[in-house]
Amino acid sequence: MTAHNLILNVDSYKASHFLQYPPGTQYISSYIECRGGDFSEAVFFGLQAFVKEYLLQPIHAGDIDEAETIFKSHGLPFHRAGWEHILHHHGGLLPLEISAIPEGTPVPLHNVMLQVVNTDPACFWLTSYIETALVRAIWYPVTVATQSREIKKVIAGYLDATAGSRTGLEFMLHDFGARGASSLESAMLGGMAHLVNFHGTDTVSALVAARRFYGADMPAFSIPAAEHSTMTAWGRDREEDAYANMLRRFAGPGHTLAVVSDSYDLWHAIENIWGGSLRQQVIDSGGTLVVRPDSGDPVAIVSESLERLMRIFGARRNAHGYRILPDFIRLIQGDGVSRSSIPEILQALKERRISAENITFGMGGELLQKVDRDTLSFAMKASAICIDGHWHDVWKDPVTGPEKKSKRGRLALVADPAAGMRTVRLESLGSSSQGLSSHAMGHNLLRPVYRNGQLLLDTSFDEVRAQARI
Template sequence: MTEHNLILNVDSYKASHYLQYPPGSEYVSSYMECRGGEFPEAVFFGLQAFIKQYLQQPVSAADIDEAEAILHAHGLPCHRAGWEHIVEEHGGLLPLEISAVPEGTVVPLHNVMLQVVNTCPACFWLTTYIETALVRAIWYPVTVATQGREIKKIIARYLEETADSLDGLPFKLHDFGARGASSLETAMLGGMAHLVNFQGTDTVSGLVAARKYYGADMAGYSIPAAEHSTMTAWGKEREADAYANMLDQFAGPDKLVAVVSDSYDIWNAIENIWGGVLKQRVVDNGGTVVVRPNSGEPVKIVTESLERLMRIFGCRVNSKGYRILPDFIRIIQGDGISRRSIPKILQAMKKRKQSADNVTFGMGGELLQKLHRDILSFAMKASAIRIDGQWHDVYKNPVTGPEKKSKRGRLALVCGDGGEMETIHLEALGDCENLLRPVFRDGRLLIETTFDEVCQRAEI
């Protein structure tokens, strides 16, 4: 298979759909929405990446030959004449128009976020053919960015209650998810989507994606950090030497270094190494040593680690009445972190009068991998068809699944009288501004969005 054969970037049954539409079909209009789910609103993100990666490379005659051979062997027809029309009349570029809200826009559930329609009547079948690739390209970064924004709101609330400022918020959730992602492209898209809300990451491919698709010079940051192999390579009897080497190599004025400290006994590491033989070096290092407990029940581990570090190194009480470690030491918890455990940890810290400023969270599988399309009930559905010059509504309304009822007609998204977004029929737009803007038409990207713009729109 050629690298990006769009004809094969599809569910099998799509190959037969060109034969299933009514005679006289000219245009099909489809839309995307989040039909429900675990969050009240969704951050729209990822369309520009898909367009640049997949829709600006023309379909070729070789793609058609390959697709025909595979689909026929697979037991399906191949619309050779339709794809040859696209190659011969449109230079291989898809005759589609995609309109969408600006990327980074926060859209309440049950509203249209994107709409697709073919621009050539001979290609009425193409609108729904692209569904497989387009939905997959969008639901995942939307879900990662949406979950991240909800976590950001939780952390912000606890910082407002227990810290002097929100200055540290952009670095409170660090992406540890690269190795747990299902593919490099997953890590790229998910890692990039994380950076819409936070600036801390160890997923380098997410930085590459933000630069490639959205022009971000540098979208995220990290610090030197230890892993178990680099600590245990010294042997248990030389654990203190391993930690001391981390200080030798990376500590200093205004520098941060993170050291995983649970290879053998986290309590011994805190009490007798960081708080014992290396205590004065930690105090005098000029930057910040970040201790990573890393294993055990997260609520207990975080609060207990903080209590011990505060007893050893002291603490101050901030203006909100909560205790905070000296600037030279902090902790990062990177095990068992999820959107459900974070508020439990922060609530336990609050109960013990520990400021949320003491901790950073590292999140792996829960950030990039333990997500699915149904978290936001993400769907793309046909809503209108033009047959012999006349537009008709298209919709589904299953009596056995009313939650799957789809919208009818060509759609627009507007701000209602109360400032809330509202989906209406395009014909009812009048003088209102349609928040869906044409972004792609006939192989061309019409609006170039920067990563900074995405982040600004998504800000809590």
């Protein structure tokens, strides 16, 4: 029995579907798309992690026994013969072919990103059976990677306007979301998806995932940083000592440290400690102190904090006429940070003629947790069926929900000068109507990634990042 039984990685009703298809069914082709949502395009990411974790290990007889016991007790039929066929004829590996757009690629909504078809006619039911696991494996990292990239665009725009340079952009949105994720696997996948766009994280499991699934060496970095417990452990009367200890332990030439400074009175900390008794130590450290407010209205707090720091430590004007703090001090906002608050904060700073160079953002639950399958309206649908050697279109077109109309036929994705990409029928690219492969001749952007238990393409994390670059 395996640690995760793939047969049970499914919705209950799937167990009865092998009995529901027309007689003579041999092959079923299904696809995944984003049918709408908050963004105009979606960054495809996460398939390789799913394949490596779940599809390269065979099922075993114990898995079949366990699944039969559970499904029959659960009130459902169980296709023991089908799973034993996979065990004995395919060594327990799934006879499927999955084709997809290269990972990291932004795909305009309403287009196919992934297509899956069974490769053994005895396993026609398997294409739909994998839907639960496959959609869940894809929608979450795609959605996090997409949101992260959209935020990157926003920050880049404000850097262009207020600094004229995107230097440091990859470190301006830091992942604080590990503790707010619903599970360790969610933190791994979501944290890794964020790193498609940025190089800063405190989600260590994201590093593990990027190394394990995409061959990354060290995809992201962090710095020594204080939390409230390490500051308040000194007591209110010794707040200055707590901050001085941070400088003593971590400051120095080329070093950066972050200190949460609102445990008691943020304004007192800025004015009388950082800007008072420890001011010269901050200036002379040779490194960079990052002050972290952690409460209050983020737009007002960030603006006021930067104004006070500039009054105390001075500021110069960059080539675009916006103010910037000396290199030895910066600010990070990690409270109340979201896709909507980041542009509000940056716009407020712009109106005060303060450069976006002064700030970094830390984003937690809003980054990794406050998304769902409907953020981009993910769906996997059957679009073609082969019965007795002939392919037929399959589609849904509900009168009561026209937005859920699905695509017909075996599909391909092609470059389009006007739309960027366009979904077309596979046959239009000249592939054989009898072929099983979802990889068409010509210029189909969908490439076979998995076939019959084998990973056909092993994409590096650097390659993913290159595809997603803005």
